[in-house]
Amino acid sequence: MQRRRGKDLENALLEAAWAELAERGYAAFTLEAVAKRAGTSTPVMYRRWANKTVMVQAAIAHASSQRVIDIPDTGTLRGDLIAIMQAANASRTDLLVATAILLDGYFSETGSNPDQLREQILAGRRSAAETIVQRAVQREEVDASLLEPRLISLAFDLFRHEVLMTLKPVSNEAIERIVDGIALPLLTRQAPPEARGGPSAS
Structure with a gap:
């Protein structure tokens, strides 16, 4: 697993979450799959996002922030x-x-x-x-x-x-x-x- 911390780790997790959502949709989305894609452990996920719904909300907000229009x-x-x-x-x-x-x-x-x-x-x-x-x-x-x-x-x-x-x-x-x-x-x-x-x- 890659050793990332703080904002770098959070951004990697959010990007992995958006990729999972885009590929699989909400029904098949799991925090475990996000952790695997991001190269980290499941406990790391749950320390930041208590459940799937909260994780998805954060992933969408992150994806939106990457597409800000002047x-x-x-x-x-x-x-x-x-x-x-x-x-x-x-x-x-x-x-x-x-x-x-x-x-x-x-x-x-x-x-x-x-x-x-x-x-x-x-x-x-x-x-x-x-x-x-x-x-x-x-x-x-x-x-x-x-x-x-x-x-x-x-x-x-x-x-x-x-x-x-x-x-x-x-x-x-x-x-x-x-x-x-x-x-x-x-x-x-x-x-x-x-x-x-x-x-x-x-």
Whole structure:
């Protein structure tokens, strides 16, 4: 067995866990197999992760952290949305597909769902969607009074849905349809005059 300690050992275990999950799925996933793949002992695993569920959560969070996307700042809401979806195509599509296909048993066993898992991984951090839309508010492209959580995440939810329906990256044409045909018209609409305190049309 390789003699690794601390963060080096933990990273090796998490990478081995993700590899096991990607190859075998949740149903066949075991801490013993992860230990063998990582070249360490089972007690080492259980000192860090009490059970299979906790180990899988940590492995997914680790895989996600290896695919962090720098949030673009193109100067426009449209440019930011398109740029981040194109970046996600290159670095995160495999993660979305893998978790959708491989984790059915996990969601049944834990009584959770993909959205709850995503919230666990984010751990209170602001999402890319929130950052991009907030910048658009500051540029006065978006009226903050019309925003609500589902609208902020709409473009990203549609992107994820496209990936999960096709199990492959989203085409540039589909990305532009999501942004230009759905997200932008809703995000950049203006409140009616009476809602802004102005005179209403007679």
